[in-house]
Amino acid sequence: MSYLLLAIAVVVVFLIIQLIRVFELTGKLRNSDEYSIKEGPNRNRALGWALFGIGYFVFFIWLAVKYGPMMLPEAASAHGESIDLLFDINWVILITAFVITHIVLFYFVNVYYWRANRKADFITHNNKLELVWTVVPAIALAVIVIYGLRTWNEVTGDMTASDDAIKIELYAKQFDWTARYGGNDNNLGVANFNFINTSNPLGLINKSSIAIRLDELKAELNELEEDLTKAPKDGKKERAIKRKIQHRKDQVAAIYAMKRNIEVNGNGAYADDDKLVKLELHIPVNKPVNIQMRSQDVIHSALMPHFRAQMNCVPGMVTNFNFTPTITTEEMKKKTGNPDFEYILLCNKICGTAHYNMQMNIIVEPEEEYLAWYGEQKTFNDALMAAHPEYFEDNLADNQSK
Amino acid sequence: MASGTAVHQENFFTKYLFSQDHKMIAKQFLLTGMFMATIGMIMSVLFRIQLAWPGEGFAVLNFFLGDKWAPGGVLDPNMYLALGTIHGTIMVFFLLTAGLSGTFANLLIPLQIGARDMASGFMNMLSYWFFFISSVIMVASLFVESGPASAGWTVYPPLSALPQAIPGSGMGMTLWLVSMVFFIASSLIGGLNYIVTVINLRTKGMTMTRLPLTIWALFVTAILGLLSFPVLFSAALLLLFDRSFGTSFYLSDIYVAGEALEYSGGSPILYEHLFWFLGHPEVYIILLPALGLTSEIISNNSRKPIFGYRAMVGSILAIGFLSFIVWGHHMFVTGMDPFLGSVFTFTTLLIAIPSAVKVFNYITTLWKANIRFTPAMMFSIGMVSTFISGGLTGIILADAALDITVHDTYFVVAHFHIVMGFSAVNAMFAGVYHWYPKMFGRMMNLRLGYIHFWLTFIAGYGVFFPMHFLGLAGVPRRYYTNSEFPLFDGFVDMNVMMTVFAIVGSIAQFIFFFNFFYSMKRGPKAPQNPWKSNTLEWTTPVEHIHGNWPGALPEVHRWAYDYSKPGKEDDYVAQTVPLEDGETDGEH
Ligand code: HEM
Ligand SMILES: [Cu+2]
Ligand SMILES: [Cu+2]
DSSP: OOOHHHHHHHHHHHHHHHHHHHHHHHHHHHHHTTSSSSSHHHHHHHHHHHHHHHHHHHHHHHHHHGGGGGGGOOOOOOHHHHHHHHHHHHHHHHHHHHHHHHHHHHHHHSSOOOOTTTHHHHHOHHHHHHHHHHHHHHHHHHHHHHHHHHHHHHHHHHHHHHHSSEEEEEEEEEEEEEEEETTTTTOOOOOOOGGTTTTBBOOBOOOOHHHHHHHHHHHHHHHHHHHHHHHHHTTTHHHHHHHHHHHHHHHEEEEEEEHHHTTSSSOOOOOOTTEEEEEEEEEEETOEEEEEEEESSSSSEEGGGGGGGEEETTSSEEEEEEOOOOOOHHHHHHTTOOTTTTEEEEEEEOTTGGEEEEEEEEEOOOOHHHHHHHHHBBBBBHHHHHHHHHHHHHHHHHHOOO | OTTOOOOOOOOOOIIISOOOOOHHHHHHHHHHHOOOOOHHHHHHHHHHHHHHHHOOOOOOHHHHHHHHHHHOOOOOOHHHHHHEEEEEEEIIIIIIIHHHHHHHHHHHHHHHTTTTSSSSSSHHHHHHHHHHHHHHHHHHHOOTTTTTTTTTTOOOOOTTTTTTTTGGGGHHHHHHHHHHHHHHHHHHHHHHHHHHHHHHOOOOOOOOGOOHHHHHHHHHHHHHHHHHHHHHHHHHHHHHHHHHHOSSSOOOOOOTTTTTOOSSSSOHHHHHHHHHHHHHHHHHHHHHHHHHHHHHHHHHHHTSHHHHTTHHHHHHHHHHHHHTOOGGGGGGTTTTHHHHHHHHHHHHHHHHHHHHHHHHHHHHHHHTTTOOHHHHHHHHHHHHHHHHHHHHHHHHHSSSSHHHTTTTTHHHHHIIIIIIHHHHHHHHHHHHHHHHHHHEEEOOOOHHHHHHHHHHHHHHHHHTTHHHHHTTTTTTTSSOOTTTTTTGGGGGGHHHHHHHHHHHHHHHHHHHHHHHHHHHHHSSSSOSSTOOOSSGGGSOSSSSSSTTTSSOOOOSSSSSBBBTTTTOOBBOOOOSSSTTTTOOOOOO
């Protein structure tokens, strides 16, 4: 606050002084030849550019020294190192180009300022020179493209390569993340948005969640039918209710279709033994993970800066990103000298009010610790049973009678 | 077409409001653009205050936004997003598309090609009035109860489609879309007119290879607009359908606010493709006029021909063509097929070659020149610097593998503000300082011009350059505050610094406004050709007349860049001066 006031005050005072000067100047202007160029001031403007040039480089270096250490925090994934190498190659080329072009620009400005007794050289073009500066950037870019695409293939090549990778789903919704693990079979069960309710936020499918959801929809349908009898005929309200009824019926049909698809056609499996974890994503070190992303509502993006990983989460489709973490959280705490260090996952696609605080910690740990942690997590089926015991007694009774 | 010099009766309405004269329409575009830009600029200061001092109360915020959106002077998070969205929309479309092209295409095309007016004065007027309506609607959307559009200037669905997801996607978003429909209509009508005028109405001797680079740039810009804006139009229309009529072009499998929605089978990715098919050419629709204006100004003030005229034209054409096949670089992390990603990486990096050629040509124009540092020239040199600084980071972003880490972070914000925003604003100021005498018949104050330049230029780099470092540390854009992540705590003072620069830079613009309006009435009368320029606009009388030239149209005998030609007494030779025996023309 105080900074701001100070800044505003300084600038306002400055402005007032300048405005007063204008009024002085305008008097002068009408009878002077202000617009005929003069050598002295023109030379000074050239010097202004030289000063600016120095200031610009100093600013750059100051920023790099002060904030550079926070840039590209140490890469903690296998492909991250290749990306960092590619960054370095690019920096060398780009900063060289940046410095040279700017030095030449400010140099020319400072040498070829206007003088009354000289004329500019009439140079219209120079084919050789132009060829050189088309070919040189082309070669530099060829290097960048070749290294770049190699790295890109390395990063994305992972995606299909890993059958033994741990499969984890990252589920995004306004404004938090849920991680889902595939259970003992490392296989993620089928999910669909028509199954979402308070006890099943990811819309996972198993026998009980089907039964629960069908009952819910039937109850809603009954209520809607009743409303319909009360609604005035041919009104807007009636149409809205009819539309809702149709939507619920469509949902019921969709649920039966998914059930048949799993049970009869064998497409995918039930999510009984999947494990859901909020707020924390645990992964073992040095094992490839295959992250599959879904979203419940709008587009989100999972950015994991330390792993050089990012992928959008798009409603209606599943996206993938694979990587292999190489440094555990504990090791990173030591490396950074920061006992509170945590790997983070941020949302990086504008998604609504609390977009700025849609985060999750990532914990990379040795495999034993990971497995121990994993063993403690509840399965989806157990969680569902805790929320809806009544459905499970029915199921039990069903099973016993068979 | 406006005919000759016939004097006809004019009243206030036909002269100032419903004028069909291109010079008046240019001024209308400029003033409307400046008005919109002022709104956009104030918005940026408001959200920068929040970023520097998150959660603190400020009377300014409460003053502008009221108790609803800044209770106790603390910015509401939804309003933060809305401010960013409207700021981006205004700056990209209203200032740097309509404001820039609208002003300078209208002013310069007829004057520099030697035409009495645009091909269709009526359509030209229509183009302005559509733009005006669009501006009014956009401004009106700021006062909607549920807030203006808030999904970012790219308005990706589902966020932009669902009021349940963010309040700004209600009425505010509807008005945004309606405003854009008018905007696109305005651009298309205007662009068509520019193209037809350049093709058909060039005066005798004004061959395409004698066109000043300004006209080449504005001409190619109009073509890009004509080919890409219709795609945005369909994207906006389909979004309107999804929002209002329950279609599912972009939406599928959505559960929001406790309810599964009926949409099924659409894809938000389709919207992104359509948007960026316009969106990338759009950035060149902004940049090319900027490059055109500065080419002219740099050559004129260097008293030297632009270096490599043909290469400049060639690179404008190459950039124009390539800009249509690179849009996918905005979508590397949408789950796009990796091979497709490779293709877009390749095409995007190709664009860097003509861009580099342009930079080298600018710099070489300064070599052995005789440089006059007018305010316009200062801004133009500034543009060369910003174009280099911002263009180079584009090469990082174009590399799909690198983009994974910096996509949607402040690195991108730094890139496009410097290469597009800052460059085009520099060029636009350069254009205003340079052609002000042509527009208003008076001169602007030089001293204020220099002060304005240095404050703007230093503040601009001060705001945007540090953002590279934020982005590389992983700080995402469009965050209401960075204070929720201990990882980013080291940047608190940087955010304060950037905000102070933003405030200084914004206040500096009032120096410009003062100069602009004060000089209109009280500036010294302009001579006919104040900058000793070769181009045709400076052969018209200072007082504006219909039809531009009192007598016959001028005849063109040479290209626009005979500055400091050997054997000539002056260091400039107007395009209307016939070639002497044995004298060669153009780039020889
Ligand atoms: C050397 C040439 C350039 C290259 C290689 C390049 C590359 C890129 C890439 C790859 C992105 C996407 C970054 C991301 O979202 O992760 C991007 C963003 C952008 N570029 Fe460039 N660019 C170049 C020049 C320009 C120019 C000349 C302009 C404008 C005049 C421009 C304007 C933009 C804008 C507006 C965005 C961001 C849009 C957004 O996400 O809101 N770029 N550029
Ligand atoms: Cu999010
Ligand atoms: Cu682009």
